[in-house]
Amino acid sequence: MTNGVSDAACKVTAPLFHADGKTPLRSDEHPLALALGGASSTMEIAAASANGSRRFISLSAAPLSTADGKTAGAVSVVRDTTEQHRLTSAIEERNAKLEETQRANADLVQRLRLAIDDLSTPVLEVWDDVLALPIVGVVDSRRAGQIMERLLEETVKREPRYVIIDVTGVEIIDSKTAEHFMKLARAVELVGARCLLTGIRPAVGQTLVELGLDLGAARTLRNLKHALRETVRKVGRQGNGASARRTNGAANGRHDGR
Amino acid sequence: MSEIAPIPVVALHGHVIVPVQGAPTDSQIVALREEICALVDARDAVGLAIDLSAVRELDSYLTRAIRDVAMLARLVGVATVVCGIRPAVAITLVDMGLELPGVQTAMNLERAVELLDEMVAEKQRADEEEEAAEEQDAVAAAYDLDAGNEVDAD
Numbered sequence: 001m002t003n004g005v006s007d008a009a010c011k012v013t014a015p016l017f018h019a020d021g022k023t024p025l026r027s028d029e030h031p032l033a034l035a036l037g038g039a040s041s042t043m044e045i046a047a048a049s050a051n052g053s054r055r056f057i058s059l060s061a062a063p064l065s066t067a068d069g070k071t072a073g074a075v076s077v078v079r080d081t082t083e084q085h086r087l088t089s090a091i092e093e094r095n096a097k098l099e100e101t102q103r104a105n106a107d108l109v110q111r112l113r114l115a116i117d118d119l120s121t122p123v124l125e126v127w128d129d130v131l132a133l134p135i136v137g138v139v140d141s142r143r144a145g146q147i148m149e150r151l152l153e154e155t156v157k158r159e160p161r162y163v164i165i166d167v168t169g170v171e172i173i174d175s176k177t178a179e180h181f182m183k184l185a186r187a188v189e190l191v192g193a194r195c196l197l198t199g200i201r202p203a204v205g206q207t208l209v210e211l212g213l214d215l216g217a218a219r220t221l222r223n224l225k226h227a228l229r230e231t232v233r234k235v236g237r238q239g240n241g242a243s244a245r246r247t248n249g250a251a252n253g254r255h256d257g258r
Numbered sequence: 259m260s261e262i263a264p265i266p267v268v269a270l271h272g273h274v275i276v277p278v279q280g281a282p283t284d285s286q287i288v289a290l291r292e293e294i295c296a297l298v299d300a301r302d303a304v305g306l307a308i309d310l311s312a313v314r315e316l317d318s319y320l321t322r323a324i325r326d327v328a329m330l331a332r333l334v335g336v337a338t339v340v341c342g343i344r345p346a347v348a349i350t351l352v353d354m355g356l357e358l359p360g361v362q363t364a365m366n367l368e369r370a371v372e373l374l375d376e377m378v379a380e381k382q383r384a385d386e387e388e389e390a391a392e393e394q395d396a397v398a399a400a401y402d403l404d405a406g407n408e409v410d411a412d
Contacts, residue, residue, distance in 0.1 A: 148349060149345065152345030153345055155345070159366065159369075183352045190352070190357070190358070190363055191348045192369065
């Protein structure tokens with residue numbers, strides 16, 4: 001008899017599916033069937049409607065028991081949750097789209113940052129054997145590292161005798177920034193070029209002195225003009241010296257050969 | 259250890275050139291130090307160039323060894339230039355605070371030899387000036403002596 005009741009209860013005109021809308025719902029999985037077995041449950045069910053679309057139903061069922069504890073029947077509540085489903089899926093879709101836009105934005109910001117880094121640390125070949133690096137903006141340790149890598153790479157590639165680091169565009173120089181500049185100058189010297197630091201404005205210089213910061217071995221000049229004048233003069237002299245040496249060397253070579 | 263080839267030491271135009279490659283072992287460095295001393299002595303070398311362009315990593319030991327060799331060379335009157343330090347090596351050295359105090363650096367071997375020539379020429383000029391000054395002093399002293407004699411004669 002119980003079976004008969006359950007079969008009757010589960011017999012509906014529309015085929016039923018699980019919440020995914022594809023897996024068919026077996027009759028013994030139906031909440032009413034479970035309720036008749038003595039267990040109450042709630043389940044999301046999809047039903048195929050006449051026009052082929054799916055409607056979503058929230059089906060709750062509970063057993064009705066008599067005073068002596070026997071199951072006499074079952075009660076079920078059916079709620080149409082199609083609209084809720086539609087809204088949820090719409091929100092999910094929106095979220096996915098939003099996430100994608102956010103990712104695209106992050107990519108863009110990253111690319112812009114790289115572009116700005118590239119633009120903000122141009123290494124210029126201002127004269128034969130003279131490279132200049134004007135630094136503009138704030139120099140934190142991340143940027144200092146980038147500047148260091150880029151400058152050394154360019155230095156090794158172009159083999160200048162002098163590298164001028166111009167800090168006119170750096171608004172604030174604190175102990176950290178000064179340390180970065182010192183490291184930069186030392187690394188350039190190690191790689192084998194002479195490093196000149198220019199463009200420390202009086203106000204900045206005052207701060208450095210007040211903080212007791214010493215730029216140490218770095219050669220400092222007032223501005224780019226002075227540095228350029230000095231380096232061009234020295235390069236000119238060295239150029240002559242080098243050619244003289246070469247002829248000398250050749251003469252020596254001949255002398256040795258004789 | 260004996261099968262490891264020693265670091266080559268090349269004598270060229272009055273300079274000693276040492277191309278260091280890879281990561282030299284302790285015994286190689288000890289051998290290098292002795293060889294440099296011997297060569298400087300035998301060839302009457304005036305300059306020493308240490309080429310590090312084939313060294314990808316410079317640890318504190320090798321840095322110290324190079325500095326020691328440079329100091330030693332200076333003690334025996336040989337100008338020293340280190341050349342060809344790679345950017346990555348330079349960054350490591352600066353970050354670790356390991357530097358080569360009192361050692362000149364150059365971009366490549368050609369520049370290093372150029373710099374050595376300059377340093378040697380500078381030293382010669384300084385020596386000549388000193389000699390000239392001494393000569394002048396000697397002349398002045400002689401003149402003083404003559405003047406003194408004259409005074410005596412009167």
